[in-house]
Amino acid sequence: VKPANLFVAVPALLLAFSVSVSADAASSPPGNNQAGTAALADTASAVVPAKAAPVEAPAKASPKTPSVKAASSAKDEIRQVQAWINAEAKRKIADDRLEDFSYRWIQLDDDPELELVAKINDSVRLGHFYVLDRRPNGTYALLTEQPWNVPHLDLERWDYNHFDNLNWSTIPSGEEGKVGGKRLFETLNKSGGTGISVYYAHLWYIENGKFVEAWQGTMLETGSVPGGQSFQTIGQYQIVQTGPVPLLYYWKTMRELDPDSGKPLSSSSVQTEVHVFPFENGRFTSAAAAKN
Numbered sequence: 001v002k003p004a005n006l007f008v009a010v011p012a013l014l015l016a017f018s019v020s021v022s023a024d025a026a027s028s029p030p031g032n033n034q035a036g037t038a039a040l041a042d043t044a045s046a047v048v049p050a051k052a053a054p055v056e057a058p059a060k061a062s063p064k065t066p067s068v069k070a071a072s073s074a075k076d077e078i079r080q081v082q083a084w085i086n087a088e089a090k091r092k093i094a095d096d097r098l099e100d101f102s103y104r105w106i107q108l109d110d111d112p113e114l115e116l117v118a119k120i121n122d123s124v125r126l127g128h129f130y131v132l133d134r135r136p137n138g139t140y141a142l143l144t145e146q147p148w149n150v151p152h153l154d155l156e157r158w159d160y161n162h163f164d165n166l167n168w169s170t171i172p173s174g175e176e177g178k179v180g181g182k183r184l185f186e187t188l189n190k191s192g193g194t195g196i197s198v199y200y201a202h203l204w205y206i207e208n209g210k211f212v213e214a215w216q217g218t219m220l221e222t223g224s225v226p227g228g229q230s231f232q233t234i235g236q237y238q239i240v241q242t243g244p245v246p247l248l249y250y251w252k253t254m255r256e257l258d259p260d261s262g263k264p265l266s267s268s269s270v271q272t273e274v275h276v277f278p279f280e281n282g283r284f285t286s287a288a289a290a291k292n
């Protein structure tokens with residue numbers, strides 16, 4: 001298979017795969033492929049109601065017959081989360097926007113209580129993301145709000161070592177999802193502007209009640225210029241923890257597309273960069289880039 005054909009075929013395969021698993025919200029494609037994530041984003045609205053339920057382990061939750069009582073408590077809970085956010089956030093959740101609002105209970109740190117992440121989508125490119133931590137009295141405080149348009153709240157996707165069943169994991173219990181002792185999460189942000197669409201990945205963690213962003217990078221960027229040219233950047237990362245210092249490898253490929261066919265222009269060069277970011281002082285810090 002020629003590389004040009006491969007570029008076109010892979011997103012189509014991933015799209016088919018993503019659609020087939022979207023009915024099972026607990027499933028994720030293996031690895032961390034951004035093209036698959038982009039495809040999943042289009043089906044996010046269909047799975048949001050299932051994810052809004054406060055379950056610690058969605059993969060193990062058994063299907064339950066909806067009841068009036070359950071529906072009522074779910075409605076009460078979303079109102080409660082809305083109220084906790086609105087008490088402190090600059091960007092508040094209006095009552096008539098709740099259908100575009102969703103949240104998830106998640107273990108963000110080492111205390112046994114679950115924390116909360118939440119998002120609202122305002123348009124295809126605009127949204128907001130919230131992280132809340134539990135206070136001793138059982139209410140929740142806003143740790144951060146970010147102007148990120150988040151397609152989904154599957155925040156552990158980056159960790160390819162993660163197994164739902166810990167019997168299969170090679171990671172010591174309690175260390176899953178950690179990098180340099182920090183429990184790391186990925187949040188995607190679909191952004192852009194006129195003629196441009198960008199997916200960013202943000203890696204972050206909570207430490208001593210503070211939100212820390214450890215890294216961010218472009219996963220997929222498609223843009224066109226008024227002259228009619230079309231460009232695309234495809235990026236991806238992998239975290240390697242086999243040595244004394246965790247390393248984040250990031251590579252991106254830039255190319256020009258035929259605006260009519262969407263295929264890479266054979267006349268344009270394909271440029272790939274590789275960056276390595278060592279995890280130092282709590283962040284993946286910039287290091288030398290290599291080009292080929």
Ligand SMILES: [Ca+2]
Nearest residue numbers: 109111112113
């Ligand atoms: Ca906790």
